[in-house]
Amino acid sequence: MSYADHNKQFVVFELDDEEYGIDILRVKTIEKMSNITRVPKTPSYVKGVINLRGEIVPIIDLRERFNLKKKEECENTRIIIVYVDDMDVGLIVDSASKVIDINSDMIEAPPESLGSKENSNIYGIGKLDDKVITLLDVEKLLNA
Amino acid sequence: MDINQYLEIFIEEAQEHLQNLNQNLLSLESNPNDNNILNEIFRSAHTLKGMAGTMGYDSMMNLTHDMENILDAVRNGLININAGIMDVLFECLDFLEESVNYISENGKENQRSIEPLKKKLLNLLNSNSISHDSEQEKNKENDMDDFKFNQYDENLVGQAVAKGMKVFKIKIILTKDCMLKSARAFVVFKSLEKYAEIFKSSPAVEDIEDEKFDNSFKIAIVTNENKDKIKKDLESISEIEEAIVEEYTNLVSMEVATSNEIAATQEAKIEKEEQEEQEEHHAKKNKMGKTVRVDINRLDNLMNLVSELIIIKTRLEGIDSDSQNQNMSEAVEYLERITTNLHDAVMKVRMVPIERVFNRFPRMVRDLSREMDKEVNLNISGEETELDRTVIDEIGDPLIHLIRNAIDHGIENKTERANNNKKAVGNVYLRAYQDGNSVVIEVEDDGKGIDIAKVKKKAIDNRLIDKSEADGLSDKEAVELLFHPGFSTADVISDISGRGVGLDVVKTKIESLGGTVEVESFNNKGSKFMIRLPLTLAIIQALLVTIGSEKYAIPLNSIKEITSIEKDKIRNVQGQEVVLYRDSVLPIIRLADVLDVKDYAEDENELTVVIVKKGDKTSGFIVESLIGQQEIVIKSLGKYLAGIRNIAGATILGDGQVALIVDTNSMI
Numbered sequence: 001m002s003y004a005d006h007n008k009q010f011v012v013f014e015l016d017d018e019e020y021g022i023d024i025l026r027v028k029t030i031e032k033m034s035n036i037t038r039v040p041k042t043p044s045y046v047k048g049v050i051n052l053r054g055e056i057v058p059i060i061d062l063r064e065r066f067n068l069k070k071k072e073e074c075e076n077t078r079i080i081i082v083y084v085d086d087m088d089v090g091l092i093v094d095s096a097s098k099v100i101d102i103n104s105d106m107i108e109a110p111p112e113s114l115g116s117k118e119n120s121n122i123y124g125i126g127k128l129d130d131k132v133i134t135l136l137d138v139e140k141l142l143n144a
Numbered sequence: 145m146d147i148n149q150y151l152e153i154f155i156e157e158a159q160e161h162l163q164n165l166n167q168n169l170l171s172l173e174s175n176p177n178d179n180n181i182l183n184e185i186f187r188s189a190h191t192l193k194g195m196a197g198t199m200g201y202d203s204m205m206n207l208t209h210d211m212e213n214i215l216d217a218v219r220n221g222l223i224n225i226n227a228g229i230m231d232v233l234f235e236c237l238d239f240l241e242e243s244v245n246y247i248s249e250n251g252k253e254n255q256r257s258i259e260p261l262k263k264k265l266l267n268l269l270n271s272n273s274i275s276h277d278s279e280q281e282k283n284k285e286n287d288m289d290d291f292k293f294n295q296y297d298e299n300l301v302g303q304a305v306a307k308g309m310k311v312f313k314i315k316i317i318l319t320k321d322c323m324l325k326s327a328r329a330f331v332v333f334k335s336l337e338k339y340a341e342i343f344k345s346s347p348a349v350e351d352i353e354d355e356k357f358d359n360s361f362k363i364a365i366v367t368n369e370n371k372d373k374i375k376k377d378l379e380s381i382s383e384i385e386e387a388i389v390e391e392y393t394n395l396v397s398m399e400v401a402t403s404n405e406i407a408a409t410q411e412a413k414i415e416k417e418e419q420e421e422q423e424e425h426h427a428k429k430n431k432m433g434k435t436v437r438v439d440i441n442r443l444d445n446l447m448n449l450v451s452e453l454i455i456i457k458t459r460l461e462g463i464d465s466d467s468q469n470q471n472m473s474e475a476v477e478y479l480e481r482i483t484t485n486l487h488d489a490v491m492k493v494r495m496v497p498i499e500r501v502f503n504r505f506p507r508m509v510r511d512l513s514r515e516m517d518k519e520v521n522l523n524i525s526g527e528e529t530e531l532d533r534t535v536i537d538e539i540g541d542p543l544i545h546l547i548r549n550a551i552d553h554g555i556e557n558k559t560e561r562a563n564n565n566k567k568a569v570g571n572v573y574l575r576a577y578q579d580g581n582s583v584v585i586e587v588e589d590d591g592k593g594i595d596i597a598k599v600k601k602k603a604i605d606n607r608l609i610d611k612s613e614a615d616g617l618s619d620k621e622a623v624e625l626l627f628h629p630g631f632s633t634a635d636v637i638s639d640i641s642g643r644g645v646g647l648d649v650v651k652t653k654i655e656s657l658g659g660t661v662e663v664e665s666f667n668n669k670g671s672k673f674m675i676r677l678p679l680t681l682a683i684i685q686a687l688l689v690t691i692g693s694e695k696y697a698i699p700l701n702s703i704k705e706i707t708s709i710e711k712d713k714i715r716n717v718q719g720q721e722v723v724l725y726r727d728s729v730l731p732i733i734r735l736a737d738v739l740d741v742k743d744y745a746e747d748e749n750e751l752t753v754v755i756v757k758k759g760d761k762t763s764g765f766i767v768e769s770l771i772g773q774q775e776i777v778i779k780s781l782g783k784y785l786a787g788i789r790n791i792a793g794a795t796i797l798g799d800g801q802v803a804l805i806v807d808t809n810s811m812i
Contacts, residue, residue, distance in 0.1 A: 035800075035801055035802075037694070037794070037801065037802040037803065037804065038694065039781065039785060039788065039791065039804060040738075040739040040740045040741075040788075040790065040791065040804075041740070041788055041789060041790065041791075042785065042788065046785070048802075049781060049785070049794055049802050050802065051796045051800055051801065051802050054448075054451075054452055054455070054796065055779070056779045056780070056781060056782060056794045056796075056802060057782070058781065058782055058784045058785050085783070086783065087782050087783040087784050088782070089784050142784065
């Protein structure tokens, strides 16, 4: 079997000092923070919309989505634009810096003991060296 | 063979031909003797057959072929058009239409059997022609009369007679066991051509060559020879049972031709004019064909690019107002003119005549009126009115609903109409016209109108309102109840309408297109539904306002006026803030509240109010300050944020910021 069959690439980002990964095939671009226009009557984690090179893209604050405590944006804050179901959505994260290869053998299904609600968004747990990375299922995250 | 690349073309053209067939069959039904229509039908059917055959869609091809056989029989006068034939032909069309739709969805032909339809067609052909045959035998002499000359032929006859030649109609009957009918016919033609000119035959020469005749055919000739010689010559050919030769004399044309040559030339002139007229008619018909097919996505792309251009133009205008440079402002002005023209041009490309939608209604009305045993005339006007392609695609279903309603609920049945001193034939009017920056489509009927009392009663029964509320409603407000979800006044739920999902769906659809629906009803005179749609959807003029630190756009076409009111003039009536303005009560809506703007600081004394109209209702929207009028490009908020109330979309301002477009319709 070839190398590609065994390895999956993930964009790694941080939220509250935890590392998360998103399948690179789902990621369109990574942007710096820009002016967000608030949209009324939306859930609080929907921060609004931005102008991404002429397209209107809705932005979600992942911290709020995961019920983590709020954090002021800083120069490391990034918006990851993901592409799901014919739509672009931006995810605000603390920082995003690298792409990693994870061998599919090193991805475990999410432990059943973590049966709480937000875990349905988890695609698996990736192990790399001595680190543990939560791999998100973006499709479920956005359609929930 | 890889046919996929042709599939799209096939589908588009097939749909066009089917539409054409539908239309022409309808007109044939009302003018059964018009050969031009019949020929037109033939052309379409034939092309369709060829196309289907090329693409390998056999059942389509076979069915069209059988349809052609029927039409051929009609053309040759073997059978007469009647309602039964039309019904079967329409059934075939429906089948073909379904086939085309199936092909467009699945890329291959569906497996539905065409046998039942084929059988029906065959039955038609047999039953009708047999009765004709027996008639033919009974009255052999008369059947020469079936073989009629048209005006062109008559003219020819006239000229021939003027030269002293004779005209004969000949019927050739071949022996029953004749093997090579076309060959015999060929011999007949050859022997006659020695001294005569053949100018007409029935069936047509091509059909005779293809052996498409039973065992007799008719021809017309001009010659100097006499009747007996011709008969003798013809009957000497083997396998010919009988040749009936009749001299044709047409006194009228003879007189015209002999007495006055000027008259003849005049006649020729008229004929020429007629021909020209026909050609013109054809040219008009073909005008639609002189177009280039463009994928709608490419047009959307072009539209997007123009939108970008307009955004950058707005941005330049912003920079320009700061600078003092004369050249710069001239250039920007020029740019503005060009972008406006470009925008108009692109919009025009996307415009499609509403005929595309209206076309399918005559057929629908025909079927419905037959089904319901009501006589209904559909009067269409303004079908050349143009609308944006995206609107055209969406407007069909709401219109179907309205027309069905008009026929089902509006038009009374025949006895009721007679009792009310109305003509038995009901009328449904479908009109389209442009009115300023919008297009109006009206569906009107001359039926019984909307029964207000019944509407109120139904609304109470359906628990939409209670008794006291119902009594307080004006007629106009009561009619509005029709648009309430889950409302239907039909006593009996019929196939056609009355499932209670009609009008509210219509309303939602129209509003999603940025339009409005209004109803007018006159007891016993009929009712009228008016749909008002914006001409363009993508780029509009809007008023930019600020509320707190946020900017919002309000579509200019819904704004009636802008004014300022003093804060202490606002009164509270039953929990609704109102203000007396120009002697009428104006409800006040605070946009900051509706849109949850947090940093909104209201002025202590004067408030800026944007008065917005929706139909005949108005409301005042309080905003913080006005920025000005601007051309904006409407962008959707996308699927993720779909279905948000009060926001119609977003737009990108000159500085790259996003401003939301307020959906005033949903707030009034």
